[in-house]
Amino acid sequence: MPDIIAAVDEVAATTLIHDAEATLVIPTQSGSGSLGPFTASWSAGASVQQGVIDLIPPNVVRVADCELHYSLGFSFSFDLSSIIPDFCLPTLCIPTPFGRWCLPTICINWPTITIPFNYSDMVKFTADFTLDVHAVGTEWLVDVVIVGVPALDLSAAAAAILAGLGLAAAGILAPIPFIGLVLAGAVLTITSIIAIAGVTGFLGPILSIFVAGLRFTVYRQQKHFEVLPSGGPVDPPVYINLDAISALVDGSGGEDELVLSVDISA
Amino acid sequence: MTMLDSRRMTYLNCFGQKFSKPGTYRYRIASSSTRGLERDARFTIEVKPAASPAEAQQHDVAVRLEGRELVADPPSVSINAGDLVLWNTPDSSIAGYVIEGEGSGWSFSSASLTKEALYTHAFGLPGTYRWLDAHHRKLGGVVEVVSPKADAPESSRKWLASLGSPTVISIRGEHADPERVEILTGQTVGWAIEEASGISVTDASLVPGGAAKRG
């Protein structure tokens, strides 16, 4: 029998998992991706919260409705001429007391524009995690590691992003001279050619980066474990060695429990 | 940003000068950002005496970018006295330039308009534009640019047709007539300087203290 057995039921496991989520630091990511026909550069950050915990023997921790909170910033550039035809002001003549002047045609070349956009939202997902006990340096860690890449329902986010992109595009286009009457059409063209599918195809791979390989640490301790801190000059700290650790989900007692077993030595 | 400023011309502007006096005129095209460093005046206008009274002819000169220099195309024109020379650039990337030259005892400049000169500007954005002579600050006016209605195809046709109709402001001395004009976005205003002491047509916001001046 192990020297120490620590077991938690699904209620306590929920607390442990939620605490592990709160301490998880997910590095921000950046890259470029296809936003419809455009190439957009992006950077994003995320965090994970909540979820309903279901312990499934022998080693699965299922987290349902886990919340992925993300914050995304991206921008893309394109030649406006590719979606709005260049046009020319008609030739006009100006009569003056000292002569009649006819001005050359002025043709409007639409510029290359850059549309920046920021968006923050939350998407829920359900995934299975397995237990992974391993040592890193002088520490023991027990992690729950996601299995595969869960599906993310991004339909609502994609619609919101597309609507927001339209507003952002309008804001970028409005100060362009002569955009005038073609502004609304230009915005509609931009959102149409990106479309929901383009946003989903852009957003999905980005968020998948954050959930693929998701790993929470539910237990981390030094192998040389301090039982008691120093209590003074004649009371040095007291240590024990955590020699071996195992973790599993056990349902043999009629209730699914996360069980941690530890062997120690002086 | 294509601001209203005859001291800094762009593809939305034209500068015209009538040459009534025969002679050889030399001029330079200076970039607004490198004024003072330009080369010697190397473009010419040869004005021949008019054989007989004739209708004034207009000669167009395009301002182009060759390498890092602004050049006139053609670099030299030969005209009759009384003819008109009109400068313009088709290149929207040119950030701003000035035409300035001299000959036969007088000088001409798009930044300092004197006699029988024309400056035009095509307005691409709606708004209220208060313009001012940046040199003397006694002359000015207002151009009100309104957005055309976009509620029907007929509106678009009317608007496109209006783009061919210029609005003219005549400048004589320190008077602008009219002082206030209203146009649609996309239309062109021409300032016809019959006689003045070397003025500019400049957005008041570009003139220190200009916002409080007349206009």
Added chain:
Amino acid sequence: MSLTQADHVFLGVHEKGVNEFLVALCTARPHLLSYASDPFVGATSVAVTHMAAIPFPGVPGGLGWAVSFSIPEVDFFPQTLPLPPQLPGIGVGGLSIRTKVTLMVNCAECQKRDREGARGAPRDDRPGKDVPRCKAEPTEVSLDVFGLGRPVVSYFGPGTGEIGFRVDAIELVDVTPDELESLLECLIRMVLQAVLDTVHLPFRALSAGAFTLALTRGPEISDDQLKAWGTV
């Protein structure tokens, strides 16, 4: 039946694990098991706790003494290790403790020195001249100690608490006469309990830092384990 039962968290420490804790604790802080007075020890150190000598008239400096225990070993119910027949065996929820106690006394022989002078001459009775001369030799005995007891818990709040041990009965083997055995058993029981009162195992240590335990039930002993239940 599940480990957590009606609670959300279960913590079970096997007797082997508790003994490893005791070895670690008593090896790091041996002064918890070792007590001595002058002249054996002049001050408390990591190795030994300094105590006052027992003052006694005629014994300069008092009676020097020392008591030390070997690292105790516990056995949880059900009983695994044998006990002397005088003890009834580990009861349900109980434990046994075995250790070896070493008692030491600074056995001194002191004589007053006679004043110098001729045989038969009257003694010089000037004060300050009657200085005893002592010769001391530490004398010790070691005895195996067997005890029965139970766990006790001190709970300071959610996640903070510690487990200690209570000795209910002591047995020394083959000390005669019986009255001496009874006297020593009483003495050693008191001393051993005082020593065990300094030995505490915090909850955090017993869970190897897995979680903070808000205790709702226990500690109880069964299946060779010290068990506790609660919430995180």
